[in-house]
Amino acid sequence: MKAVGLTRYLPINDPESLIDIDLPMPQPEARDLLVRVETISVNPVDTKIRAPKDKLESTPRVLGWDAAGVVESVGSEATLFKPGDAVYYAGEIGRPGSNSQFQLADERLVGRKPRTLDFAQAAALPLTTITAYEALFERLGISADGADRGKSLLIIGAAGGVGSIALQLARLAGLIVIGTVGRIETRRWTASLGLQLTADHGQPLPGQLAALGHPEVDYVLNLNSTDRYWQVTAEVLRPQGKVCSIVENSGPLDQSLYKSKSLTHAWEFMFTRAMFKTADMIEQGRILNRVADWIDQNALKPTLTETLSPINAANLRRAHARLESGTTIGKLALSGWA
Ligand SMILES: NC(=O)c1ccc[n+]([C@@H]2O[C@H](COP(=O)([O-])OP(=O)(O)OC[C@H]3O[C@@H](n4cnc5c(N)ncnc54)[C@H](OP(=O)(O)O)[C@@H]3O)[C@@H](O)[C@H]2O)c1
Numbered sequence: 586m587k588a589v590g591l592t593r594y595l596p597i598n599d600p601e602s603l604i605d606i607d608l609p610m611p612q613p614e615a616r617d618l619l620v621r622v623e624t625i626s627v628n629p630v631d632t633k634i635r636a637p638k639d640k641l642e643s644t645p646r647v648l649g650w651d652a653a654g655v656v657e658s659v660g661s662e663a664t665l666f667k668p669g670d671a672v673y674y675a676g677e678i679g680r681p682g683s684n685s686q687f688q689l690a691d692e693r694l695v696g697r698k699p700r701t702l703d704f705a706q707a708a709a710l711p712l713t714t715i716t717a718y719e720a721l722f723e724r725l726g727i728s729a730d731g732a733d734r735g736k737s738l739l740i741i742g743a744a745g746g747v748g749s750i751a752l753q754l755a756r757l758a759g760l761i762v763i764g765t766v767g768r769i770e771t772r773r774w775t776a777s778l779g780l781q782l783t784a785d786h787g788q789p790l791p792g793q794l795a796a797l798g799h800p801e802v803d804y805v806l807n808l809n810s811t812d813r814y815w816q817v818t819a820e821v822l823r824p825q826g827k828v829c830s831i832v833e834n835s836g837p838l839d840q841s842l843y844k845s846k847s848l849t850h851a852w853e854f855m856f857t858r859a860m861f862k863t864a865d866m867i868e869q870g871r872i873l874n875r876v877a878d879w880i881d882q883n884a885l886k887p888t889l890t891e892t893l894s895p896i897n898a899a900n901l902r903r904a905h906a907r908l909e910s911g912t913t914i915g916k917l918a919l920s921g922w923a
Pocket residue numbers: 628629630633712713716741742743744745746747748765766767768771772786808809810830831832853854855856908911912913914915
């Protein structure tokens with residue numbers, strides 16, 4: 586089967602940084618599905634893992650943690666899907682990724698593809714959606730069913746892949762959402778997804794929140810630098826408020842800043858459940874199915890903004906370069922094998 590992989594970790598402008606390869610067809614066992622991958626999308630985790638370093642892979646490493654496709658065959662213990670089912674999933678960080686024509690995925694991490702989306706729109710969703718859902722409804726403990734209606738949430742970095750779905754999920758749950766953007770294009774994009782209150786993350790946030798009538802917020806979802814926004818989060822959170830971070834910190838974080846207001850800080854890492862094979866890892870499949878229902882009911886909009894075709898090393902290098910520029914809006918997908 587065709588795939589795109591790497592053996593060396595090189596800058597993305599090096600043609601060897603991602604290469605076209607041919608790999609043996611994987612065989613599904615136990616609870617695995619063998620999926621024929623129609624479309625993939627890219628995420629910053631791909632570029633972080635591919636970042637230049639002195640390391641050699643003896644066999645090519647396949648990246649990519651977002652796919653939509655069709656189940657080709659199933660392992661002997663799989664019960665949730667059958668051949669021919671259209672699915673979407675992010676998968677596991679410790680296994681070969683989705684940048685291949687066929688991929689194995691544990692069925693507990695897989696959801697049914699939203700019927701109203703094409704494969705590219707579907708592939709744009711899983712990793713960011715699971716991240717946003719777990720961060721809002723599990724780590725921050727916000728009710729997905731409206732019990733926290735009227736509470737306020739600040740999303741730092743609202744126009745990226747995670748922000749584009751997080752702002753919609755939070756609005757669906759009845760929250761007042763303020764999202765930060767840095768450009769006129771991202772302000773327009775978030776407005777098209779229903780975001781009404783925006784602040785500019787190039788300017789100090791407290792004054793802007795006060796001007797919007799929300800000098801303090803109940804929750805912060807930080808989708809950008811944990812270090813950079815640590816202190817301002819303590820300033821703008823209401824006493825007993827909660828913040829969730831998804832980006833690894835690069836220096837020590839001063840917990841004492843959060844003491845007097847009794848603030849709660851939570852981490853979200855969407856690979857945790859699969860990495861530790863937690864007893865509830867099937868929740869990720871349930872999240873994807875629940876979101877597929879919301880999409881099909883027109884309660885959520887797709888977050889895809891651009892598709893490259895076909896899926897090959899040259900286009901994946903283009904996609905990684907775009908991600909590394911930090912200027913993507915919503916999500917970027919790749920579709921079809923030449
Ligand atoms: N822990 C997890 O499980 C998990 C899961 C997914 C992602 N992540 C991490 O979360 C981060 C965001 O992921 P993503 O997929 O949403 O990335 P992304 O799509 O690449 O995010 C791009 C967005 O970042 C915004 N941005 C740029 N500078 C900013 C700043 N100073 N402050 C706030 N926002 C800024 C940009 O908005 P403007 O153009 O408007 O400035 C742009 O729209 C990445 O570091 C990723 O690795 C972690």
